[in-house]
Amino acid sequence: MTSRRSDLGEQPPVPPEVSGRTDVVILTGMSGAGRTTAGDVLEDRGWYVVDNLPPAMIVQLMDLTADDPQRQRVAVVVDVRSRDFTSELAGSLEILGERGWRPRVVFVDSSDESLVRRFEAVRRPHPLQGEGLLLDGIRRERRMLGDLRSDADLVLDTSNYNVHELAAKIDALLNVDADVRLRLAVMAFGFKYGIPLDADVVLDLRFLPNPYWIPELRPYTGQDQAVRDFVLGHELARDYIEHAEQLLRTAVQGYLSEGRRYVTVAVGCTGGKHRSVATADELTRRLADLVEQGVQLSTFHRDLGRE
Structure with missing residues (x-):
């Protein structure tokens, strides 16, 4: 992004007591992916949420909320399709950072298939569709x-999530904690449901023996001890997990030094029920000591229960 602070004009300095205290989240992303829904979730959790605010007005909004103790967590939902959006947002974020706020940009995304279903369900055209097909508008916006x-x-993939x-x-990833330097999410998923759009690292476990083909194990999940023993007891699995642990430990040091705040490690098997769940839980257990370095660990089982 290129900064264009002249669009914003000269702004008054933020009082020193505000510095580092107010949390600011910018919710943006694909039309139909759930920007407003994500904003509603934050509002339900006590955030002060403003929908459809022009990026150039974000600094002015923060000036208005600076002295209000009830508005120390602010989320702004912005429409990203305006011509000057990129430069205006970059300028606002630069000024906020200089004044001691902690702005975070959250991009809400969803698969093309999910977006098509959602637009068809409400029988509305895509804002960039024009005279073309619905998918044309989605792809045009994705390129933009x-x-x-x-x-x-943070990229927040809503393709396979209900509101709850x-x-x-959102609770796990946007929970405000000044001592947390990096939020590392380990997500189990099934390849047959698609690779998570918000994955930074993808681990493929489909080469391991599949408990699905063991009749007595098929009904259970990777959270059950019998399945865990089957998956983690295999020599290939033990070797792979050990190498994956070392890879992630090395990567985490790089993420910390570069100031990355959110990383999603996606662990996949065919259905997201057995191998990926057992392995994701095991990796989280092995990496638990990273909390001493300011890493917050969380585990998600995206597709558990879909079969």
């Missing part, structure tokens, strides 16, 4: 927002 998505602090599951994920 590619750089913004890459620069976001989305709320749980």
